[in-house]
Amino acid sequence: MRSDDHPLRIAYLAYRGKPHVGGQGVYTRHLTKALADLGHHVEVLGGNPYPVLDERVPLVELPSLDIYNDHFPMRMPGIWELKNWTDYVEVTSFSAGQFPEPLAFSLRAWDHLRKRKGDFDLVHDNQCLGYGLLGIQRDFPLLATIHHPITVDRRLELEHATSRYKRLTLRRWYSFTNMQTRVAKRMERVVTVSENSQHDIHRDHGVPYERMHVVPVGVDPDLFKPQPGIERIPGRLITTASADVTMKGLTYLLEALAKLRTERDVSLIVIGREKEGGKSAETLDRLGLRDCVQFVTGVTDQRIYELYSEAELAVVPSLYEGFSLPAIEAMSCGIPLVATTGGALPEVVGPDNEAALTVPPGDVEALTAKIRLALDDPALRARIGAAGRRRVIDNWSWKHTATGTVEQYRALLDSHRRG
Numbered sequence: 001m002r003s004d005d006h007p008l009r010i011a012y013l014a015y016r017g018k019p020h021v022g023g024q025g026v027y028t029r030h031l032t033k034a035l036a037d038l039g040h041h042v043e044v045l046g047g048n049p050y051p052v053l054d055e056r057v058p059l060v061e062l063p064s065l066d067i068y069n070d071h072f073p074m075r076m077p078g079i080w081e082l083k084n085w086t087d088y089v090e091v092t093s094f095s096a097g098q099f100p101e102p103l104a105f106s107l108r109a110w111d112h113l114r115k116r117k118g119d120f121d122l123v124h125d126n127q128c129l130g131y132g133l134l135g136i137q138r139d140f141p142l143l144a145t146i147h148h149p150i151t152v153d154r155r156l157e158l159e160h161a162t163s164r165y166k167r168l169t170l171r172r173w174y175s176f177t178n179m180q181t182r183v184a185k186r187m188e189r190v191v192t193v194s195e196n197s198q199h200d201i202h203r204d205h206g207v208p209y210e211r212m213h214v215v216p217v218g219v220d221p222d223l224f225k226p227q228p229g230i231e232r233i234p235g236r237l238i239t240t241a242s243a244d245v246t247m248k249g250l251t252y253l254l255e256a257l258a259k260l261r262t263e264r265d266v267s268l269i270v271i272g273r274e275k276e277g278g279k280s281a282e283t284l285d286r287l288g289l290r291d292c293v294q295f296v297t298g299v300t301d302q303r304i305y306e307l308y309s310e311a312e313l314a315v316v317p318s319l320y321e322g323f324s325l326p327a328i329e330a331m332s333c334g335i336p337l338v339a340t341t342g343g344a345l346p347e348v349v350g351p352d353n354e355a356a357l358t359v360p361p362g363d364v365e366a367l368t369a370k371i372r373l374a375l376d377d378p379a380l381r382a383r384i385g386a387a388g389r390r391r392v393i394d395n396w397s398w399k400h401t402a403t404g405t406v407e408q409y410r411a412l413l414d415s416h417r418r419g
Helices: 023-037 085-095 101-113 132-139 151-159 164-173 176-185 195-205 250-261 279-287 301-310 325-332 345-349 364-375 378-395 398-418
Strands: 009-014 041-046 059-061 122-126 142-145 189-192 212-214 236-240 267-271 293-296 313-316 337-340 357-359
Touching: 009 023, 009 101, 023 041, 023 122, 023 398, 041 101, 085 101, 101 132, 101 176, 122 132, 122 398, 132 142, 142 398, 151 164, 151 176, 151 195, 176 195, 189 195, 189 398, 195 212, 236 250, 236 301, 236 325, 250 267, 250 279, 250 364, 267 301, 313 325, 313 364, 325 337, 325 345, 325 378, 337 345, 337 364, 337 378, 345 357, 357 364, 364 378
Parallel strands: 009 041, 009 122, 041 059, 122 142, 142 189, 189 212, 236 267, 236 313, 267 293, 313 337, 337 357
Antiparallel strands: none
16 A cells, blocks of 8 residues: 555445435535545445435445335335345344344445455445444455444433333344444544544443544535525524434424523524424424424525525534534524534534533523523624634635545555555
């Protein structure tokens, strides 16, 4: 392996890649584009839902059985759909009540790549951490990105479970995190997105600090920017919740919205899909908020920028974030942000009342008070919004992310050359 500046040939593993919501899909799309901008050849191996990619980045489709599709989630595949051994692995794991996609995708990627040993300089895994990576690592230098350990999601879901049966099913569902811990420990080089995530990965997965390196996530401030000619809608809030999980804290924002609604006209745009029968849907019905909350999904990037520009305030109510793309996207748009101090959010947004207003995670009263304070003070919103955009421009771009990632690629290749 050479350590000079020649363009690299990268196989990038993206086991799920929702195009417009969901941190991993956005990360895949923008990072691979930025890598192509730097002159590298990137080929994405993706599972469905497939990522939307730059035209210069080819996609190799490794279809799953699509058990968790939007139309018939948790469906049992028919025997006629099982065409190879990886399909049998997926359906067997699902039948045991587990989440099978990380394992099944990693095995499909290994099965594909072992026939292409001369095609790539290295493989980059985006938080799949399935057992198939151990096979891939025997044939290729392999770098793994871990945004945050999913063990954190598991811990929060169990803490908020309302019954013994629910806790039992959650433990079985999240059993794949045991696999991810075993695989993460054996990765030669790990990239994560924040110092907070680095500490959590060391604590939960046991990855030594010397094998981990922080490369923050980026945003494109030339796209996520204030949109001229669009007026803000009084009382309009916006948040992103790509999954109805406890960690994202959407129910706490809905409870704050219900309190604010008793004193003023407020509305909320949620960028993400509503899960029928989920906790957020139950909260919406219980609090009578259906007429002032709208879920938006499947829209263009341009419409996302416009939605930010229409809102008076963005909110990130998460109990935990490994980094938070929604936070820096909102800040880049110049919209004032109210965020919790969960996980890495203090690293991202800075101290309270500088580039964002912050509250403790899970504190509905504090969240309500900060939103009220911002809605009542136009000068405060203008100052926080401008400071947030400056903070993003000074610290984060996808070019910086790609450049830092390439540095990790070359360090990985150098270690193989020396070895």
